[in-house]
Amino acid sequence: MLNFIGNTLSFASYGSTFGLANIITISPTDIALAYIVAIVVSIVVAFALKLPLLPSKPYRYSFDVSAIYPTPIIAVGILSIFIVLNYTFMFNGLILAVVIGILSALFVKYLFDFVFPKPLDEDEGDEIDE
Structure with missing residues (x-):
């Protein structure tokens, strides 16, 4: 993860040549905290x-969402x-992190099954009542 943060800072500071200097003021500690x-x-x-x-057991084959x-x-x-x-908005991305945390929990609770539907069981869906 620390390598990812270093790569993020390196990539963003390269982009600051073109006028994007906001990320330079944010330290890797602030990013990790966010x-x-x-x-x-x-x-x-x-x-x-x-x-x-x-999720419900067995964990390996469960498609249930969880916290x-x-x-x-x-x-x-x-x-x-x-x-x-x-x-990063304000306070070095902390407000943005809180908003994204809330929205991701709401997304998983209410929209995740619509965007990523569960696969059908092999036994369900193919049966035809005669």
Whole structure:
């Protein structure tokens, strides 16, 4: 993860030659703190929305959403996109991390199954009543 943060800063500082100098003022510690805030906020909001902590068993074949997966992964991914695009809003990205954490939990609770539908069982869907 630290290598990813270093690559993000290197790439964004290269872009500052063209007038995007916002990322230079943000330290790697601020970026790591924004990631941690996004993860914690997304998990807390997912618990508040009554998502389970873990998916149903067996974990390997479960397509259920939970507070641990995919909620914080979506939050970190969207926050990474904003950081690479050099948009951190205010307080070095902390406000943006909170907003993204809340929105990712809401997305997983209400829209995830519509965007990424669960696969059909081999037994369901093919049966024809005669």
